[in-house]
Amino acid sequence: MKNYLSLIPISAKVRKHSHRMTVLCIIISVLLVTTIFSISDMMIRSEGRTLQAKHGNWHIGIENLSEGTAEEISRRPDVLAVGRAEKFNTDAEDPYYIGKTKAALYGTDQNYLTEMVTAIEEGEYPQEDNEVVLSSNAKVILNVKIGDHVELQTPAGNKEVIISGFGSDDKQAYDGQYFLIGVYMRYGAFASLMEANGVFCSPVWYVQFQSAGEAVGAIAELSEDYRIQADSISENTALMAMAGKSSSNSVKSVYGIAGFLFVLVLIAGGLMISGSMNSNVAQRTRFFGMMRCIGASRSQVIRYVRLEALNWCKKAVPIGLVAGTVISWCICAVLHYGIGGEFKDLPVFAFSPVGLLSGAAVGVITVLIAAQLPAIRAAKVSPVSAISGNMDQGRTGHRKMRLKFGKIEKALGMHHAIGSKKAWFLMTASFSLSIILVFSFSVGLQFAKALLPAMRDWQxxxxxxxxxxxxxxxxxxxxxxxxxxxxxxxxxxxxxxxxxxxxxxxxxxxxxxxxxxxxxxxxxxxxxxxxxxxxxxxxxxxxxxxxxxxxxxxxxxxxxxxxxxxxxxxxxxxxxxxxxxxxxxxxxxxxxxxxxxxxxxxxxxxxxxxxxxxxxxxxxxxxxxxxxxxxLRESNSQDRMTYTATVFVVYSFLLIIAIITVFNIINSISMSVTARMKQYGIMRAVGMDSRQVMRMIASEAFTYAISGLVIGGGLGILLNHYLYVSLVTRYFGNVWHMPVVLCILVLIFTLGAAVLAFCVPAKRIQNMVITENIQSM
Structure with a gap:
């Protein structure tokens, strides 16, 4: 053996079974991060295409701009295209008709209608002033086809036009309705028609840049160079938001909330790993004491624990990446094939570089951070502890345990839970974070329901x-x-x-x-x-x-x-x-x-x-x-599918968090029982029966659960109120109310997790051989 670090692979083989809990914690953490980022990446790809089709691929719109200035802007090296458009009578209040159906008039140029928006569904852009593109609902309302002649009726007189195509830059406005037809014409023909009817024209010029990043920098330049007022420039919020470049405060607030919730998820994974490693170190007090006896310094012990954690990553991270990718494929497949609608373009069997890199990087970083406290704890083990095998024995021997809670076994269980402040903090924090996440993500469902009108009973x-x-x-x-x-x-x-x-x-x-x-x-x-x-x-x-x-x-x-x-x-x-x-x-x-x-x-x-x-x-x-x-049948169906997908994703996510929490407390209680088996043997030897030992372990588990419930419940309700006010009240005006049902469900889950945690090691306690425990001391 050249150095102490050579013990790491040897220890991994010898203690393979005791380490697998910690390895499993790392796998779950990596899996969770990989799944979240992979699904988010797929959704961003799909949503990007959807939003581009819905809102166009232009970046900014400029009002009150002369044609000459627009021409100058089009010659900028960072500009791909410039187009103009203007609309009139979209509220159908004025008497403009095609047949008996009211008409909304649009004046556009070819750049806008063919390059900046995916408007033409059938046919081509008008080549003559007497040609028009009609919205697709005109085929049903008027029973017409390309090449047919229709009469556009205006207050100034009627005009016969030829249909050159069908389509619209706002498909949702015309799909499923029969009272309004969109009429798209060349801008010159539109301007002449508006002049004949005494309507003033003022088009909006749309600019498409090389990228959203260049658009952000160009806004200030255009305002300064051409003296354009700030309120005359608008951005394509959907497209800019997808690129992370939107100046919209509402978009920034949503990004901030999403980032905050993601940090909570990472902390939950880190606490789970740290708790498992902390228990692992506690079981090997004698081992680290022996290392100190043969000359290892504290810094060497810290390095040993950190590298041992990284050694676990060699196995855990690849498994977590593969499992996370497979889970993301399954979820995407359910959304794509099972729900469809706006998820029909969602990639299914696609690898996400963002998900894989994030899972690997966050997994390793989380492990290193989680290993910090256990490493310091291991370094504090004195050589004397190698004999006793319990680094806390000397410190706890001078404490007096106050029996304020009835029977001795209950008091001992509470004492075991709060005796190690670090373990108590990690378990309480793990429970608290899980509860906080449940309260936080429940607001997401309420926000989604408020966004989707189809979810109302009277829709x-x-x-x-x-x-x-x-x-x-x-x-x-x-x-x-x-x-x-x-x-x-x-x-x-x-x-x-x-x-x-x-x-x-x-x-x-x-x-x-x-x-x-x-x-x-x-x-x-x-x-x-x-x-x-x-x-x-x-x-x-x-x-x-x-x-x-x-x-x-x-x-x-x-x-x-x-x-x-x-x-x-x-x-x-x-x-x-x-x-x-x-x-x-x-x-x-x-x-x-x-x-x-x-x-x-x-x-x-x-x-x-x-x-x-x-x-x-x-x-x-x-x-x-x-x-x-x-x-509204099609839009209602889309809304319901979207809400179903949101519920599926959120509850899948919360299920993973719940599994992590339950696994964490079961793992911690199990490792705590393993570390104290000799103590339990002594207690059994002096007259304590197995039921009393079980009540002691139950008391320890419920101490963790109740402390997490109090802290997590209190903070979770406060955060629930904050998120509700920030998202639902702010945009829809609904008033927040105490989530009583959710509180009851959280209480049931927390107590159920505690019951499950002490039931798992019950068999080991019942099968304990007292004489073997005493002889091994």
Missing amino acids: PDLLLNGYANERILSPGLCDEIQAIPGVKQVYGCAYMASVPAISSREGVQQVNLVSYSSFLMDCAEDVVTQGDIAGVVGDNLQVMTAVNEKENPLRVGDTVEINGTTVEITGAVSEGVYPTENSVICSPETYERLTGEQNYSLIGIILDKDATNDTIQQIYALVGDNVIFSD
């Missing part, structure tokens, strides 16, 4: 709207639609904005009045946050409001006088059909009493699973030309 499959929320839909229409086969539920909703009002709440001078039919009232029962809404049904002069801390000052107990009639707010809900600003929601009877009107602004239709296209056609036949008819 319709088909939607009828009056233009500008005009109240033109009669209640009788609901009955007609309900009678059509394939229709599951129909509801109506009236909306009147900016109604003058006198309120007991200071500063409220107008409200947005909304009426809910009976089905919406039933759905509202599930989202009540304050008060009682039972009295809102019928003509009881009771109303409710949608709570939004940002936009709605109205609260339960306030009174509002509308058209001489006073109503009282008796309840509040977390969300509504219409915007929550100054919202007053009432029954149709109360609405008629306050306004004298009965008609609805909106009718929502929920279909049965067996609904056919004939059902859609029958409903469409009942709708007039002045009604917006929207088919």
Whole structure:
């Protein structure tokens, strides 16, 4: 043997079984990091393509720019392309038609429509001023094809145009709706048409750079060189965010929260490894004492422990990388083939260099950091400890154990748990972090649900709207639609904005009045946050409001006088059909009493699973030309699949964290029992039975669990509140409430993990041979 480090491979062979727990901890840590980064990499690749198709591949848009200046910008070496576009009547308020369907007009040049957005789905960009590209829904609404002639009707006169293609730069705006057609024309033809109708033109110039990084640097240069106002420059937030270059504060805050949660995950893995190594070192006190006896210095012992940990990495890291990659493939396959939708482009059997490098690097670094405390502990072992085999014996012998908790075995168990401050800290921290992560990621699901309208109970499959929320839909229409086969539920909703009002709440001078039919009232029962809404049904002069801390000052107990009639707010809900600003929601009877009107602004239709296209056609036949008819089935399906994928990923992740936590406490208790087998033998010899020993081990496990529950639960609830306010309240206005159900689940999980932890070594205690333990001392 040339040096002490030569003992590492020898020790690895001799103590292969005792080391495998620590190796398994390293594997799990590497596996977790590799899986997270690999899946994130695949999602970023897929999302990048999706966002580019949805929002275009331009980086910045500039308003109030002359054509000459745009030409100069296009000659910059860092610019790939410059294109312009302008839109008009996208809200369908002005009388521009193709046939009987309203038209939104777009003026673009070829660079924008063919290079910066993937707009042309069929055909080509208009080559003449009398050619247009129509949105794809025109094929269904007008029953037309490429080469057909259609008439564009404007207030200044009609114009016959030829269809050169189909497509749109905003597919979601036109998919599944039948009330508006997008008309894309050459910018010169658009400008002439707008001039004839007395509309002022001011295009937005879109700039595509070589990369997002160059775009960030160019914004300041363009502002200075061409004296462009800061508010005239906008960025393609989706594309810039994917490259990590967005200046959006909301994007930065999401990045910050994601980074913080990832650090928590790394700490959880590090604590698990450190706890396992700490227990491993505690079992080998005599070994390190013998090293000191034969001349090893403290620094040599520290180096030995660190290199021993790295030696474990030689086996653990490759296994963790392979397992993490396979798990990421499985998850991607479930998302790609099982859920589909926006995940249909997600790569499945692809290697992620980011995931592999991150897993390997973080695994090694985490192991080195985790080995620091155990290495120092090993270095502190004195040569005398080689004889006793217990480095804590001399230090703990002078402590008096206070029996405040009943029976001796319970007190001894608590004493074993808190006797080693480092072990107690590691176990408590491991439990706490796991609980904190559960509370943190639960907010992610709530945020995802708030983002996706399809997750609401009242989300319709088909939607009828009056233009500008005009109240033109009669209640009788609901009955007609309900009678059509394939229709599951129909509801109506009236909306009147900016109604003058006198309120007991200071500063409220107008409200947005909304009426809910009976089905919406039933759905509202599930989202009540304050008060009682039972009295809102019928003509009881009771109303409710949608709570939004940002936009709605109205609260339960306030009174509002509308058209001489006073109503009282008796309840509040977390969300509504219409915007929550100054919202007053009432029954149709109360609405008629306050306004004298009965008609609805909106009718929502929920279909049965067996609904056919004939059902859609029958409903469409009942709708007039002045009604917006929207088919939301495809977008609802996409939203539900997205939420299912989010739930799957989050719960898979939390399951891994739970497994790590349970494994950690089982491993720690098991190693603690192994290290104290001789002590248990002595206790059995002096009269303690096996049940008392088990109660002592249970007391130790529950001490770890309860301390972690108190600290993790307290910090987790605080973090849950912070994340909820930062994500949900900030963007949607919903009010945070104590997650009682989650608290109960966390309590059950924590106590269950503790029970499982002391049950595992039970067989060893029951099979303990007292004489062998005493003879080996």
